[in-house]
Amino acid sequence: MGVHRARIVETVDPQGRGRVQIALPSTDALLWAPTVVPFAAFTAAVTEIGADVWVAFEADDPDxxxxxxxxxxxxRTPARARDREALGDAWDRGHAAGSADAAADGDTTNPYR
Structure with missing residues (x-):
């Protein structure tokens, strides 16, 4: 089935499971889907009504x-800028990515600034 473009049309999950309702342009179907979000601070951006998102189907099951x-x-809005700034502050307090050598040498740059 591949990866499809969709639009979020609802963010309040009637079952309280944190899913969002999406509309696929290729169909008239509205589907409820969980979101995969690597950083909690970005959850709000991914789950805004009207946001265009990429969707895949687990085990190629359309349901x-x-x-x-x-x-x-x-x-970016002021609220999003604050979220990103908070991530940058956390990074500066010692969170690092990359090789252990780069982190030890202080070569790791902050991707949130």
Whole structure:
């Protein structure tokens, strides 16, 4: 089935499972799907009504959609800038990615700034 573009049309899951309702342009179906989000601070951006997202189907089952992420990031607003700044502050307090050598040498750059 591949990866499909969809749009979020509802964010309040009637079952309280944290899913979002999506509309696929190729069909008239509305589907409820969980989201895959690598950083909790980005959850709000991924789950906004009207956001364009990438969707895949678990085991190619059309009844098991999963939202993989945003098609493109939304414009930055003051609230989003604060979220990103908080991530940068956490990174600066010692969270690092990359090789152990780079982190030890202080070569790791902060991707959130």
């Amino acid at each position: 098991r959609p999963v939202v993989l992420g945003l098609v493109e990031p939304p414009p």
